[in-house]
Amino acid sequence: MFNFLKQNNFIENQIQKSFTSNTSGTIEHTSFMSHVVDKARIKQWSLVISLLDLKKAFREVHHNLIKPVLSYHHIPSHIQALIYSLYLDFKTSIVIEYFQTPAISVHQGVLQGDCLGPLLFNLCFNICIQFIKAEKFQDPGFSVHNGSGRMFQPVHWFQFADDAAVIISGEKENQFQLNRFTM
Numbered sequence: 001m002f003n004f005l006k007q008n009n010f011i012e013n014q015i016q017k018s019f020t021s022n023t024s025g026t027i028e029h030t031s032f033m034s035h036v037v038d039k040a041r042i043k044q045w046s047l048v049i050s051l052l053d054l055k056k057a058f059r060e061v062h063h064n065l066i067k068p069v070l071s072y073h074h075i076p077s078h079i080q081a082l083i084y085s086l087y088l089d090f091k092t093s094i095v096i097e098y099f100q101t102p103a104i105s106v107h108q109g110v111l112q113g114d115c116l117g118p119l120l121f122n123l124c125f126n127i128c129i130q131f132i133k134a135e136k137f138q139d140p141g142f143s144v145h146n147g148s149g150r151m152f153q154p155v156h157w158f159q160f161a162d163d164a165a166v167i168i169s170g171e172k173e174n175q176f177q178l179n180r181f182t183m
Helices: 002-007 025-043 063-072 077-087 116-132 171-181
Strands: 048-053 157-160 163-168
Touching: 025 157, 025 163, 048 171, 063 077, 063 116, 077 116, 116 157, 163 171
Parallel strands: none
Antiparallel strands: 048 163, 157 163
């Protein structure tokens, strides 16, 4: 499913670097952020960095979001139905060697520890990222040339699963970015 999303550019993978196969996203993001900090220090630019931790993010994905999010990302309807059926009337229990709890209803949250839960989280969060990366909001970011002289699109938001770093040149612009995310 991830390959389908990536091949068709249905999922953003420049800002959100978590749960992506064959990608050292944390290393990529931290290296680029380090480069921006070094460049700002050398050029004596103003720099504001906000670190965010989305509290209990995986637990906050409501099951009623799953179906529309899968549809938004063009997942075939038979796959949507299969995935949605996993979370419809979802129950779990805790099992240890000689004991099992009664079934516990789960009305929100995606599972952690399986391959589908992190992907569903990324798909839900991808909608927020589409808003964050909108062209009209790119100005506050830092533009950096690669080795071949090509200019990268300005970057101001780095997502690591449910943690984020916002890097902006001033306090006012930083607050603007944070306010947009809370909308």
